[in-house]
Amino acid sequence: MSLTSDARFWDRTSRKYSKGAIADQAGYERTLERTRALLKPDDRVLELGCGTGTTALRLAGSVRQYLATDISAGMIAIAEDKRMASLIPGLAFRTAAAETLAPEDGPFKAVLGFNYLHLVRDLPGTLRHIHMLLADDGLLISKTPCVGEMNPLIRLALPLMRGVGLAPYAGVFRVAELSQHLHGAGFDILATEIHASKGNDNRPYIVARKR
Numbered sequence: 668m669s670l671t672s673d674a675r676f677w678d679r680t681s682r683k684y685s686k687g688a689i690a691d692q693a694g695y696e697r698t699l700e701r702t703r704a705l706l707k708p709d710d711r712v713l714e715l716g717c718g719t720g721t722t723a724l725r726l727a728g729s730v731r732q733y734l735a736t737d738i739s740a741g742m743i744a745i746a747e748d749k750r751m752a753s754l755i756p757g758l759a760f761r762t763a764a765a766e767t768l769a770p771e772d773g774p775f776k777a778v779l780g781f782n783y784l785h786l787v788r789d790l791p792g793t794l795r796h797i798h799m800l801l802a803d804d805g806l807l808i809s810k811t812p813c814v815g816e817m818n819p820l821i822r823l824a825l826p827l828m829r830g831v832g833l834a835p836y837a838g839v840f841r842v843a844e845l846s847q848h849l850h851g852a853g854f855d856i857l858a859t860e861i862h863a864s865k866g867n868d869n870r871p872y873i874v875a876r877k878r
């Protein structure tokens with residue numbers, strides 16, 4: 668299994684994904700507001716796993732440059748259509764994974780990854796690569812489903828669904844493990860928050876700073 672097969676899964680899903688409603692709109696707005704407050708007008712920002720660009724279109728106007736990326740060319744094509752219709756200066760979309768970006772693409776003052784880090788196959792390797800793309804003291808801002816904290820039935824169902832092509836690869840880890848991976852890759856954690864409008868959705872919003 669590889670980036671190519673993961674990209675195929677997300678390409679197949681992209682049209683349906685673009686039409687889906689955001690499950691918790693208030694929680695999403697809280698994440699946007701909090702993220703905007705961490706960004707500065709002169710920042711260069713990278714988003715990984717941007718999907719169809721919904722978040723990029725909401726945040727790009729707050730910074731100088733915003734490069735939004737995704738491994739799925741299907742997702743990026745939909746995002747690009749939206750960009751053409753909105754013409755936000757400084758916003759660009761590109762089909763890419765963290766590992767396919769070179770140091771010359773950076774450095775970025777912030778890297779954003781929403782509903783993304785559980786989908787990468789080599790989490791320590793991806794985090795080290797993100798660290799390399801960041802400027803000194805740059806921020807990695809993420810919100811990640813921690814499947815290891817969720818109902819065990821979800822953990823049982825995931826491999827079965829993956830076997831029949833109905834679910835993507837998803838890493839199973841707990842918040843503490845994700846935090847350890849961040850530390851190990853050279854990040855200090857500044858904040859861990861839950862933005863869900865009801866209870867704990869096990870998707871911690873984590874602000875981490877490059878050491």
Ligand SMILES: C[S@@+](CC[C@H](N)C(=O)[O-])C[C@H]1O[C@@H](n2cnc3c(N)ncnc32)[C@H](O)[C@@H]1O
Binds near residue numbers: 715716738
């Ligand atoms: C659940 S969607 C989240 C999209 C968007 N960030 C959001 O919160 O709505 C996950 C996205 O990550 C992308 N993705 C999956 N694995 C990836 C990887 N290794 N590198 C970059 N993008 C990836 C998928 O193509 C998909 O668009």
